[in-house]
Amino acid sequence: MKSLSTLAWSFTLFLFLVEPTHSQVFKEPGKQVSSASLRAKIDCFAPTEVTANVSRLPEAEQKALAKIVDAARLMDPLFLRQVWSGNVEMAKTLEKDGSPIGRERLHAFRINVGPWSRLDDNEPFLAGAPAKKPKSAAFYPEDMTKDEFEKWVVSLPDSEKEKARGFFHVIRRDPQGKLILVPYSKEYREFLEPAAKLLKEAALLTANPTLKNYLTKRADAFSSDDYYASDVAWMELDASIDPTVGPYETYEDELFGYKTAFEAFVTLKDEAESSKLARFSGHLQDLENNLPIEARYRNPKLGSIAPIRVVDVVFTAGDGNRGVQTAAFNLPNDERVTREKGSKRVMLKNVQEAKFKKILVPIVERVLAKDLRPDISFDAFFTHILAHELIHGLGPHDLKVGERSTNVRQQLKDLYSPFEEAKADITGLWALQHLIDKGVLDRKLEKEMYVTFLASSFRSVRFGINEAHGKGVALIFNILTDDGAFKVDQATGLFRVDATRVKEAVARLTGRLLTVEAEGSYDKAKDLLARYGVLRPEMKKALDRLGDVPVDIEPRFTAADAISRPLVLR
Ligand code: ZN
Numbered sequence: 001m002k003s004l005s006t007l008a009w010s011f012t013l014f015l016f017l018v019e020p021t022h023s024q025v026f027k028e029p030g031k032q033v034s035s036a037s038l039r040a041k042i043d044c045f046a047p048t049e050v051t052a053n054v055s056r057l058p059e060a061e062q063k064a065l066a067k068i069v070d071a072a073r074l075m076d077p078l079f080l081r082q083v084w085s086g087n088v089e090m091a092k093t094l095e096k097d098g099s100p101i102g103r104e105r106l107h108a109f110r111i112n113v114g115p116w117s118r119l120d121d122n123e124p125f126l127a128g129a130p131a132k133k134p135k136s137a138a139f140y141p142e143d144m145t146k147d148e149f150e151k152w153v154v155s156l157p158d159s160e161k162e163k164a165r166g167f168f169h170v171i172r173r174d175p176q177g178k179l180i181l182v183p184y185s186k187e188y189r190e191f192l193e194p195a196a197k198l199l200k201e202a203a204l205l206t207a208n209p210t211l212k213n214y215l216t217k218r219a220d221a222f223s224s225d226d227y228y229a230s231d232v233a234w235m236e237l238d239a240s241i242d243p244t245v246g247p248y249e250t251y252e253d254e255l256f257g258y259k260t261a262f263e264a265f266v267t268l269k270d271e272a273e274s275s276k277l278a279r280f281s282g283h284l285q286d287l288e289n290n291l292p293i294e295a296r297y298r299n300p301k302l303g304s305i306a307p308i309r310v311v312d313v314v315f316t317a318g319d320g321n322r323g324v325q326t327a328a329f330n331l332p333n334d335e336r337v338t339r340e341k342g343s344k345r346v347m348l349k350n351v352q353e354a355k356f357k358k359i360l361v362p363i364v365e366r367v368l369a370k371d372l373r374p375d376i377s378f379d380a381f382f383t384h385i386l387a388h389e390l391i392h393g394l395g396p397h398d399l400k401v402g403e404r405s406t407n408v409r410q411q412l413k414d415l416y417s418p419f420e421e422a423k424a425d426i427t428g429l430w431a432l433q434h435l436i437d438k439g440v441l442d443r444k445l446e447k448e449m450y451v452t453f454l455a456s457s458f459r460s461v462r463f464g465i466n467e468a469h470g471k472g473v474a475l476i477f478n479i480l481t482d483d484g485a486f487k488v489d490q491a492t493g494l495f496r497v498d499a500t501r502v503k504e505a506v507a508r509l510t511g512r513l514l515t516v517e518a519e520g521s522y523d524k525a526k527d528l529l530a531r532y533g534v535l536r537p538e539m540k541k542a543l544d545r546l547g548d549v550p551v552d553i554e555p556r557f558t559a560a561d562a563i564s565r566p567l568v569l570r
Helices: 022-027 035-043 059-073 075-083 087-096 100-112 146-154 158-164 189-205 209-224 228-235 271-281 284-290 335-341 349-367 370-375 378-391 408-437 444-461 468-482 502-519 522-532 537-544 558-563
Strands: 045-049 169-173 179-183 241-247 262-269 308-318 328-331 344-348 398-401 404-407 486-488 495-497 552-556
Touching: 035 045, 035 100, 045 349, 059 075, 059 189, 059 241, 059 262, 059 308, 059 558, 075 087, 075 189, 075 262, 075 308, 087 100, 146 158, 146 179, 158 169, 158 179, 189 209, 209 228, 209 241, 228 335, 262 344, 271 308, 271 378, 284 408, 308 349, 308 378, 308 558, 344 349, 344 378, 349 378, 349 444, 349 552, 370 444, 378 408, 378 444, 398 408, 404 408, 408 444, 408 468, 408 502, 408 522, 444 468, 444 495, 444 537, 468 486, 468 502, 468 522, 502 522
Parallel strands: 045 552, 308 344
Antiparallel strands: 169 179, 241 262, 262 308, 328 344, 398 404, 486 495
């Protein structure tokens, strides 16, 4: 699973009563949009250098890294083919047009990896594009209906059924028009064979055994379609170079959500942040023991927390580099692996920093009282994100409601996501304050974290409160405002933190949300979200001032380009 952190991504699953047939898909082709509107779409993404300190690696590791980036580059043309069967032809046509508008069309096409604007509910922006982005992507025949697929699957032997609904086979038609299974290794051989070769060359270069193991097993998976061993090796990876290359997320398959898209995140481990995390982790039980809730709701013995890695991106490709940039991800998705080995959360620190500079800083200049602006800091921003992630593991989880054993997720049902996100955000602030008061964290963080949180609230709710994180942030923002911790100057519409009230207000709200979770009360959660998970006029007015702030970044991978040549092939 990915988080994008700018939350522009709509996770809405549209329910179509009738799946469009092939001819319907093409009936109303996308209109060529004007140059100005194309430019506006491109300008939503601020070009930004994303780089990492490669020179600190020993020479052999640098060479291995270059090979891994070379392999990762192959995920771009592969993913291009997965998005839409017409993508390669369209890319070729666009590349031939050297006029200024032609170059802008190609630019917008590259950002979106296709002719549909991912920020605008996949609205087409190029002539010749189908009016609707095919939900089947290029994983299934475009004229196949859900019904045809289901009937076919039922007729298959069990092992084939699993493949049909599995991650690693596309569905095609034989010459008679019958549906058939084609393994990824065959469908994408043109890219997977050279990628496997490069990963194996990198495995020979690196001195780190866990990296060698992952690269070798992942290369084997590209020809066997069995990713289990390499997913396990990924969980055990402990090296300066931390790559993630392969078929992972299923968002692109909007028909069933079965088929994985290829992506690459080639990253370097951030040693300083990793040690900060380790320092935090040592205080988790102490935090739990001091949560501002009734003692009986605290957990006297916390279980182990899923590992978190902080890394800097050197290069991303494929599904990992289209539209809004991924800020963090949780993998693997294969339940066979997560049952045995758990999953790992990877936080892309330099991507988050780029978003902070290009998006949050301009927002601050439009919404925050002038005298507070110098208190905005990336360190406070990122430290709170780390705290948020760790806090998901704290507080009530397994519950007894009456005689019945249950858990918070089951009790809160559809409200769980926004509520749990709000809990992690507010308890994250409370936890940092606790560690500051104990002298574990620098006192300087105190002012910075509240001001930075206030400013970043506007970023979170900017794209609406229908998404879990945006709704959770609106809830916190409104309750803290009512409690006097946040204030708006009616004349200027600028916001500020009341330093004399914020600490107690945060502790009160932490206790309130954690108690609702401990009671497993759906009704109380519903009431809170209905009353506070809304956009009030002051906030809406502030959001209206953010129109010209970019939505996300368009990364330029300068460190990767210095060690590995960009591909020319499509
Ligand atoms: Zn969260």
